Every structure is written in C-alpha cells, then in structure tokens.
Amino acid sequence: MNKRHLLSAWLAPWLLGFVLVFSLDGPARAQDDQALRIGLLLPLTGPFSATGKQLEAGARLYLAQHGDTVAGRKVQLIVKDDMATPDVAKRLAQELLVTDKVHVLAGFGLTPLAFAVAPMATQTKTPMVVMAAATSSITEASPYIVRSSFTVPQVVLPLADWARQNRIRRVVSLVSDYAPGIDSEKYFKERFTDQGGTVVETLRVPLRNPDFAPFLQKVRDLQPDALFTFVPAGVGAVLIKQFTERGLPQAGIRIIAEGSVTDDDLLNSLGDEALGIVTAHHYSAAHDSPVNRAYVAAFQKAVPGARPNFMAVGAYDGMHVIMEALRKTQGNTSGEALLAAMKGLSFDSPRGPVRIDPETRDVIHNIYIRRVERRKDLGNQLYNMEIATIPNVKDPGKPR
Numbered sequence: 231m232n233k234r235h236l237l238s239a240w241l242a243p244w245l246l247g248f249v250l251v252f253s254l255d256g257p258a259r260a261q262d263d264q265a266l267r268i269g270l271l272l273p274l275t276g277p278f279s280a281t282g283k284q285l286e287a288g289a290r291l292y293l294a295q296h297g298d299t300v301a302g303r304k305v306q307l308i309v310k311d312d313m314a315t316p317d318v319a320k321r322l323a324q325e326l327l328v329t330d331k332v333h334v335l336a337g338f339g340l341t342p343l344a345f346a347v348a349p350m351a352t353q354t355k356t357p358m359v360v361m362a363a364a365t366s367s368i369t370e371a372s373p374y375i376v377r378s379s380f381t382v383p384q385v386v387l388p389l390a391d392w393a394r395q396n397r398i399r400r401v402v403s404l405v406s407d408y409a410p411g412i413d414s415e416k417y418f419k420e421r422f423t424d425q426g427g428t429v430v431e432t433l434r435v436p437l438r439n440p441d442f443a444p445f446l447q448k449v450r451d452l453q454p455d456a457l458f459t460f461v462p463a464g465v466g467a468v469l470i471k472q473f474t475e476r477g478l479p480q481a482g483i484r485i486i487a488e489g490s491v492t493d494d495d496l497l498n499s500l501g502d503e504a505l506g507i508v509t510a511h512h513y514s515a516a517h518d519s520p521v522n523r524a525y526v527a528a529f530q531k532a533v534p535g536a537r538p539n540f541m542a543v544g545a546y547d548g549m550h551v552i553m554e555a556l557r558k559t560q561g562n563t564s565g566e567a568l569l570a571a572m573k574g575l576s577f578d579s580p581r582g583p584v585r586i587d588p589e590t591r592d593v594i595h596n597i598y599i600r601r602v603e604r605r606k607d608l609g610n611q612l613y614n615m616e617i618a619t620i621p622n623v624k625d626p627g628k629p630r
C-alpha cells in the first residue's frame with residue numbers, strides 16, 4: 231500500500247463517522263414531531279430470501295396487531311433488501327441513517343450483515359435490533375445492539391446433553407463454514423466431549439451453494455451414531471434430501487441438529503425423510519400455548535399458505551422490544567434512552583417467556599428439545615414437537 235492509500239484507508243472510517251454524526255445531529259433532531267422511523271435491513275432476494283420474507287411478515291404482523299402509533303407518534307417501517315451481501319447492507323444502512331434518518335436499525339438475517347453494520351450503530355449511537363443472526367459475539371460488536379433472535383451456543387449445549395443422555399456416543403459434526411457454524415461446532419464439541427462423547431470428525435461446508443455429497447460420503451465411511459449439523463434457515467432441505475439419498479439412515483446414522491435445519495418454513499416440504507430428527511431451538515410453530523396458537527392463526531391469516539418460523543418470531547419480538555422501549559421513553563429516540571429502556575425488558579412471546587439480559591443485551595428464553603413428527607391433530611403435517619424444555623437459558627458464550 232502506498233502512502234496515499236494508507237491515508238485514505240485510515241481516513242475513511244473517520245469521514246464516515248463525521249458524515250453520519252453531523253447529518254444526524256442536524257435535521258433528524260428537528261424532526262421530533264414526525265414519524266418514528268425503523269430501518270429494516272433484510273435479505274429479500276437471493277438464496278436467503280425466505281428468511282427476509284419471514285422477518286418482514288413477523289414485523290408487519292406485530293404492527294398490524296398492536297397498532298403503529300406509540301407515544302402519540304406514527305411508526306414507519308422502511309424496508310430495504312440487503313441481498314444477503316455485507317457491502318450492500320453497509321451502503322443501505324448508511325442510506326437509512328443519513329437520508330431516511332431512522333431512529334432504530336433492525337433485521338440482520340445473517341451474521342456477516344450484522345457485523346458489517348455494527349460500527350455504524352456505534353458511531354451514530356443508533357439502537358440496532360438483531361432479529362435473526364445468531365453468532366454469540368454479535369452483541370459485543372456494538373453497545374447499541376440488542377438481540378431478539380437467539381444464540382447458537384444457547385441451543386447446541388442442551389442438544390449435546392440430550393445426545394449423551396440418549397446413548398449417542400460417536401458423532402461427526404457438519405456445519406456451514408461461517409461464524410454461527412463455527413460457534414455450533416465449537417460449543418457442541420466442548421459440551422459433548424465433557425459429557426464423555428467423542429466428535430470423531432469436524433466438517434465445514436461452504437455457506438453458498440453447498441454440495442453436501444462428498445461430505446456425507448465421508449460421514450457414511452466414519453459410521454458415527456449420529457451426524458450433528460448446523461446450516462442456516464432454508465438450507466436444511468437439501469441436506470436432509472442428500473442424507474437420505476446417500477443411504478445414511480439405512481447405515482444406522484441419525485441426524486441431531488441445531489433447529490434451523492428443520493425450520494418451520496421448509497419442514498413440511500421434506501416429507502417422511504425428516505421424521506424422527508431431533509433438534510434444539512427456541513421456537514416451534516407447534517409450541518403449545520394460547521399466545522402461540524393466536525400468533526400462528528394471525529400469521530396464517532396475514533400470509534395464507536405460510537407457516538411462521540423462528541425468523542418471524544425474532545422479528546415479531548424485536549418489534550415488541552422497539553415499541554415497548556419507545557413507549558417507556560415516551561418517544562424519546564436518543565440511543566442511550568432507548569437502550570436503557572430495552573435492557574431488562576421481559577414479556578410473554580409466542581416462543582414462551584423472554585427477557586433481554588440487562589448486562590449482555592442478549593435474549594434469555596427457553597430452549598426446547600424437539601422431534602419431527604407427523605401430526606394428525608395438526609392437519610397431518612410435519613412439526614417440530616417439543617419433548618423437553620430447558621428454562622430461561624442465557625447465552626453461554628458471553629464473558630461474565
């Protein structure tokens with residue numbers, strides 16, 4: 231790098247901060263009598279568009295049910311398509327902050343998108359509500375981040391415990407090769423090994439357009455009791471189809487998975503190949519509570535033919551966090567005031583009880599062990615049926 235490049239590389243973040251801070255300090259503060267604006271960054275096109283659609287539907291359902299006014303002001307959602315691309319997310323976040331003068335950033339369908347935008351939340355002191363991404367360390371990327379989704383370590387530790395309690399001894403791990411996959415591998419392996427199990431091999435597949443075939447052949451050759459796996463929402467269908475096609479069930483190998491693998495959006499399309507898969511997660515559309523039954527019915531009325539998955543509930547609860555915070559501050563949109571109002575919030579969600587940890591700004595909720603079953607009482611469809619509950623789980627990944 232020559233001197234000029236070095237200087238511009240050093241100056242660029244400062245200039246961005248300068249532009250963001252000063253353009254916000256000016257006109258945005260003068261608009262306080264106008265709408266409260268929430269910028270929603272979502273992957274609405276590309277391979278993760280199903281995630282974006284679920285998130286948008288969840289956020290819109292919350293406003294449709296609870297009204298779009300708080301502290302006497304209208305709430306406006308400004309939705310942008312980040313195409314699951316960090317550079318696009320960065321550019322759109324800047325546009326949302328500078329041009330649209332949003333008071334809150336929200337969405338973040340994948341971990342790299344959240345990491346790309348976090349420095350801007352810090353520079354502009356703008357609350358950033360992570361409704362989907364699940365890598366543990368995301369909340370440490372900015373003091374303005376609050377998470378309404380879940381963390382991967384939160385769900386894979388209970389799964390490792392369940393596996394050991396159910397006489398699973400040898401496991402091969404297969405994860406998408408990016409941050410939440412690496413979190414899954416690391417935390418599952420540590421816990422499973424602590425409990426006396428063995429992870430005989432750890433495999434990582436590319437995040438985009440994965441071909442599982444060569445990896446599954448390797449799993450078959452290694453003959454574990456089970457395959458432990460994480461792939462992000464929407465990708466599990468290909469994995470499970472190839473797992474079956476390659477005859478792994480007949481070879482006596484079962485699947486245990488982080489719950490994104492059998493997400494509600496795709497589960498029913500899998501057919502009987504998915505029966506018996508055990509997962510751990512924080513949300514199932516079959517969660518048996520009056521709050522969830524009402525939520526699922528309202529979602530299906532709003533989006534006919536769709537089933538809400540954990541992404542939708544992350545956005546629905548994220549909107550609750552934002553609206554409750556605005557109610558508590560009586561419409562004061564300062565980042566400090568909103569963060570203070572969000573910390574410690576607790577409420578009854580379709581997933582069960584939820585609390586925002588005031589120390590880590592991460593979500594505390596129940597984790598459920600679930601098994602895929604075909605349910606006559608639920609329209610003869612496939613569902614993740616809860617078989618055990620681990621209450622009020624904090625993210626185990628945080629330094630304390």
Ligand code: PHB
Pocket residue numbers: 339340341342362363364365410461462463490
């Ligand atoms: C993530 O990128 O953090 C992520 C995305 C989808 C999931 C889980 C984690 O299902």
